[in-house]
Amino acid sequence: MDNISCPVCGGDCIRATDIIPDNPIKIFSPCSRCHADIRDKSLPPSGDVPQPCPGCGRRFIDDVMAHCHSIISEENGSFSAMPVSAVGMPLLSPGIFMLRPPFLGHDSVVLLSKAVSRHIAERIYSEVPEIKGVILDRGILPGIGPNGGAAGNELISGCDVRGDIFPVQKKKFIIYKQQSLCHIEYPKGSNPKIETVRKKILRNNPEIFVDAFCGCGTLGIAASLTGAENVILNDAWYSSAWWSAVNLYANRTLLGIDEVVFRSDLKKLSETPVMHHGDSSVVVAEAFGADRAVQVIHGDYRSLPGIIPDGKKTSPIAVFDVFDKENTARTDELIRWWDGETGGDSFIP
Known part of the structure; x- marks a missing residue:
């Protein structure tokens, strides 16, 4: 393409x-x-x-x-x-x-x-x-x-x-979206969420970085630009998953990606706009480069442990960028769930 x-x-x-x-x-x-x-x-x-x-x-x-x-x-x-x-x-x-x-x-x-x-x-x-x-x-x-x-x-x-232009690691990347179907995420002078992700990557050098509620891909792409070699972008909302794949393609040169393979298309994804617990996840796109790989998933976050290879269950770091961060009972539950399912680290940006 x-x-x-x-x-x-x-x-x-x-x-x-x-x-x-x-x-x-x-x-x-x-x-x-x-x-x-x-x-x-x-x-x-x-x-x-x-x-x-x-x-x-x-x-x-x-x-x-x-x-x-x-x-x-x-x-x-x-x-x-x-x-x-x-x-x-x-x-x-x-x-x-x-x-x-x-x-x-x-x-x-x-x-x-x-x-x-x-x-x-x-x-x-x-x-x-x-x-x-x-x-x-x-x-x-x-x-x-x-x-x-x-x-x-x-x-x-x-x-x-x-599109919105965001800076990370002295680089600038662009995030496209269809605005009527995606939430507004306008660039500001600083982006604490991107900075939190950057510090986590540099400190832990994870084998796999998982953006479980990826939106249109901002944090996952920032993680890849920071140095995460294997990234999984996941969202239950079809438009977010699709635009995450598009944004991989738009930023492919900056990311050092040689090839982006689309495994699904927007029309097919829209037939099941919301993925719920128990629904089978769909691989939207896969991207490959000399030293990195990125996968985009349309699925419920609870299916993610099954996507990570058994030998790497304890190595991934997951970011849960949920809307209701003030609901600490919900965020604490997510952290405990990820630890119980994978043994890996996770955080709320």
Whole structure:
């Protein structure tokens, strides 16, 4: 496989890490002709909305959101009194840590909004050049819902595949996801979870590193970049497992991976969106390099001990990156369970 077409729009949304510039902030930096009019987000926008810069084609983020506000207000008169912040959450693509507000180029933002209908979303997508896609925010956390079923927001116009750039070991890697189906994990100035994983790898040099609730692969890929030679990425949510495999492919050169073999596809995985205890795990992809191997699994975490070779049961370190970390009874139970099943170490990042 030389290229992965975007499963949402069929375009080239998924690109390798060689697209990441040495200084990613330049993607959203102004040129000498750009102008920033900082708006009060707690008030409705005032004045005319500027067009993109004639020099570089970028536009200040506040002006982009004001443009979206004007379209919503044209379709829903009562919205005109709402503040700019009511438009929704702009998610940059790629997402990077920035100290200053960005200047946005074409197709550089996925908008997550509670204020849009399908018609309004289609207008925003067609009239605001910076908007890559519009997601209807249902106020839920995408993935596995409280009842164990599938949960997600709804893409109602454009494409919602976007990436986030994270640093580790003086390297930068990219994590792609379909944002309506995956939780938001936006880069910050520091990432304590990545740093915890990095220290664990350097201190213990495990034969196998297991990311049991891997999401779209951030911690598992960080572990591999830090030096873990054998990594298992597992998630019970089909979209997370799929995008973990895609992210292995996107970062393959950086990881020293020669080959990524996909064992399943998105359509097949979506037929069983949530894996429960007792369900048979599915190998989504396997990656191989000169000194490393990575496997992506769509399965319930309780199936993981059966995947680890008997001779290496006590050697793996597992990370349990669960949402409800405050539930110490739950996290303590996970740690005890892993120790009882494998004798290996585990931690909550």
